[in-house]
Ligand code: C2E
Ligand code: MG
Ligand code: MG
């Protein structure tokens with residue numbers, strides 16, 4: 612009896628593993644074709660100054676529209692692209708698109724910052740700095756508009772190499788953000804050794820504000836520390852007015868999250884600006900009434 616059960620259990624798990632392995636293999640194969648056939652689109656999520664609803668910048672977030680599978684989220688395909696090395700080519704495409712987008716914004720009189728996620732493999736790539744430098748010159752983007760998002764774990768592996776790479780990137784004129792801050796191996800003593808411009812407070816700390824007092828303490832502490840180190844902060848995953856107010860009360864004004872907008876394709880920008888203008892108008896009415 613036990614034996615039969617064991618066999619069934621094994622069979623069950625092995626089917627599950629097969630399914631996971633098959634999905635992986637499918638994505639791996641399809642990724643190459645997707646790159647060739649331009650199945651990727653970049654969505655942009657605004658980072659907004661919550662005091663005046665001004666857009667301060669946008670984060671570029673990759674979307675894959677597969678012809679038969681539909682939308683495949685980045686959490687599904689980025690790790691596979693990273694493992695196969697395809698992320699280098701894909702990441703270069705994201706950088707190129709983001710530069711072109713920044714130039715288009717400037718031409719429309721809406722010059723703004725663009726945050727771009729770098730993968731570990733891209734960051735370690737010895738040719739990253741040269742490639743980016745050429746791209747900046749060719750596209751005509753102002754380097755200071757480009758913000759590169761890295762995670763703590765990418766910096767903590769080989770600290771000395773990371774510091775050298777960061778200084779070379781900074782020499783191009785770009786800014787450095789630490790993404791998902793607080794979730795990795797955050798060694799605060801290293802933080803001051805890295806030439807970092809922006810900390811992005813991870814969504815997991817913001818999500819349960821104002822119910823979770825621990826998360827509120829952690830968030831307030833990150834903001835206070837960043838302020839002392841002269842580093843800017845952006846809060847991720849801000850969904851409610853209560854979260855906006857808590858962050859404002861603790862001196863964090865630039866927020867990114869569904870409260871203002873989900874990531875959207877460029878064609879939806881007109882309605883984004885309309886929405887932000889409306890919020891602005893209502894806030895001004897309230898101010899004048901109060
Ligand atoms: P991330 O860089 O931390 O990006 C923020 C994620 O939070 C995005 O998920 C965004 O859609 C989501 N988000 C934003 N506001 C809210 C909110 O208010 N509530 C909730 N629940 N979620 C919110 P997305 O677009 O699925 O991307 C997931 C991750 O995939 C990114 O996390 C990033 O690590 C990676 N990724 C996306 N695009 C790229 C890329 O071009 N290159 C690389 N290397 N990684 C990328
Ligand atoms: Mg990011
Ligand atoms: Mg993030």
Ligand code: MG
Nearest residue numbers: 791813814847
């Ligand atoms: Mg995050």
